[in-house]
Amino acid sequence: MTPAELSEAYLSILTGIVERRGAADTVTIEQSHVALERPKNRAHGDWASNAAMQLAKRLGTNPRELATEIAGELTELDGVASVDVAGPGFINVTLEAAAAGEVARTIVDQGESFGHGDLYDGVRIDLEFVSANPTGPIHMGGVRWAAVGDSLARVFQAQGGLVTREYYFNDHGNQIDRFARSLLASALGEPTPEDGYGGAYIGEIAARVLATLEPGLAVTDLPRDEAQELFRREGVEFMFTDIKRSLHDFGVDFDVFFHENSLHESKAVDRAIARLQEQGRMYEADGALWLRTTDFGDDRDRVVIKSDGEPAYIAGDLAYYLDKRERGFERNLIMLGADHHGYVGRMMAMCAAFGDEPGKNLEILIGQLVNLLKDGQPLRMSKRNGTVVTMEDLVDAVGVDAGRYALVRFASDTAIDIDLDLLTKRTNDNPVFYVQYAHARTQSVARNAAASGVDRSVFDASLLTHESESSLLGALAEYPRVLRQAAELREPHRIARFIEQLAGLYHRWYDSCRVTPLGDESVTDLHRTRLWLNDATGQVVRNGLGLLGVSAPERM
Incomplete structure (x- = not known):
């Protein structure tokens, strides 16, 4: 019996109890009521639920009484060995060995799709991340969002989401002018x-721009403003080409590159302002046009068109958000750096001003800083960038797999220190090596099994009775829940931590239980069934690494 099947049984039982008590009009059974947890103490069973404690008051009874009623029906289910009511109303379910072991066959049968759910089935999601200005290489803040954002997109897709990866290309404003002046000065x-x-x-990009000049034409032959425009246009294009190549090499490809400048050229800003004026959200004061963001929780109203007639920065935000909504995206997530906390309030107020729901139609995720350590000391300078450490520096030091894994395995709202020396070690202290080695070991076991005549022609889950097998099966069964939580909470690091735990359980199982017979021993159904468990573990580790954008090597 899989956790999903047990949850469905809970759902049916609870629905029946609500109907028998005549409370169907007032009590709705929700997904949270049938959520299952693994008890910390395995002596308490395979799965625990607090459904009775959540629902008892609304049903006019006490939690233990309701838990006892639920337990009585659970006991009748095929595959359930025992059900106990503990404490104020916890329900602990112990499965029969055969029922618990069925998850191994389910995993092998479902393959890459195991763990996938329908949390965002058919929901159109726009995920905007990185969006670094095309004025230099991507620094570590952007690199972190590249790894986390791409993994989160994969997680949403595994929950049925229709995800668009979007890069907001800031090609409008003062920073681009400063970049162009820097290139021209270098030339x-x-x-x-x-x-x-x-x-x-800067010197490299300037040289590439100079190479585009017609033969015999020198930059000094051009008027200063014309030369600067040349370096702005060509320099930004070269820089952005480099950025896209770096991202691709890091395993991150975007579906949409949205140019900020297009918002101004297409009159999208004017349309967004007109929409808000129609809704009575704008007013004029001191010669400027303002948005009433204080009506929606912002600390002050925001100038949209300044007194000199020029649009303020938020004007582009208004137009861009409206453009996304008009493109049909129901959920819009934006990933921003640690210095953008003050940005959240006005963006949520902007969302509400359009009549949308902050936190649903628009979400802002804030990422914290990343520090790279080399020889125990912070790595601060990039040879090429001259100011900060870049994506290329990280990849050159540890490779794509280790770089991505290290950035994703921590909650993105916490600052992290990454030890480059550790990530190059081929030891169990290196978390990415530890997980990848577990996968490689499952593949080695499968190859040895084939050579020894062990195949998957028989599966008898009742034979998987060793303590290490029970622990491994229990962890494998949790993967769908972990994946769903990663999507719900926008925390792909949960997957990394899960597969690290799974790797540890697999290594302990490997040390205790053999898949291939020793010496002249005959191949038994236990060997064949254990091969299913081995292959199921490899599949889940592979699935998890795939969601993180990390390879699952077959040999190490």
């Missing part, structure tokens, strides 16, 4: 402007 051999960008990459 002319002038000092970097006081507010400009430094680093070797």
Whole structure:
């Protein structure tokens, strides 16, 4: 019996109890009521539920009485060995060995789809992440969002979401002008402007722009403003090409690259303002046009069009959000860096001003800083960028797999230190090696099994009675719940932590239980059934690594 099957049984039992008590009009059974947890103490059973404690008051009874009623019906289910009521009303279910072991066959049969759910089935989700300005290589904050964002997109897709990965391309405003002036200064051999960008990459991009000039034409032959426009146009294109290549090499590809400049050229800003004016959300004061964001919890109203007639930054935000909604996205998630906390309030107020629901139609995720350590000391300088550590620096140091895994395995709202020396070690202290080695070991066991004549022609789950098998099966059964939680909470690190735990349980099982016979022993149904368990574990580890964008090697 899988957790999903047990949850369905709970759902049916609870629904029946509600109907018998005449409470169907006032009490609705929700998914949270049938959620199952693994008891910390395995002596308490395979699965625990607090359904009775959640529903008792609404049904006019006490939790233990309701729990006893539920337990009586659970006991009648095929595959349930025992049901106990503990404490104030917890229900602990122990499955028969055969029922608990069925998850191994389910996993092998479902393959890559095992663990997938329908939480966001058919929901159109726009996930905007990285969106680094095209004024330099991607630094570690953007690299973290590249890893986390791409993994979160995969997690949403595994829950049925129709996900679009989107990169907001900031090609409008002062930063681009500063970038262009820096390139031009480099090409002319002038000092970097006081507010400009430094680093070797500026000289590299400037040289590439110079190479686009017609033969015989020098940059000094062009008027200064025309030369600067050339370096702005060509320089941004070269820089953005480099950024896209770096992301692709990191395993991250976007479906949409949205140009900020297009919002102004297409009059999208004017349309967004007109929409808000029609809704009575705008007013004029001091020669400027304002949005009443304080009506929706912001600390102050926001200027949208300044007194000089120029749009404020939020004008682009308004147009961009409306554009996403008009493209049909029901959920819009934006991933921002640690310095954008003050941005959240006004963005949520903007969402509400359009008549949408903050937290549903619009979500903002804030990521914290990443520090790289080398020889125990912070790594601060990039050879190419000259100011901060970049994506290329991380990949050069540890590779794509280790880099992605290290960035995803922590909650993104916490600052992290990443030890580059640890990530290059081929030991169990290195978490990505530990998990990948577990997968490689499952593949080695499968190859040895085939060579020894062990196949999956028989599956008898009742034979999987060793303590390490019970623990391994219990963990495997939790994977769908972990995946669903990762999607609900926007926390793909839960998958990394889960497969690390699973790897540990597998290694302990490997040390205790043999899949291939020793010496002249005959192949038995126990060997064949254990091969199912081995292959099921490999499948789940592979599925989990795939959601993190990390490879699952067959040999190490």
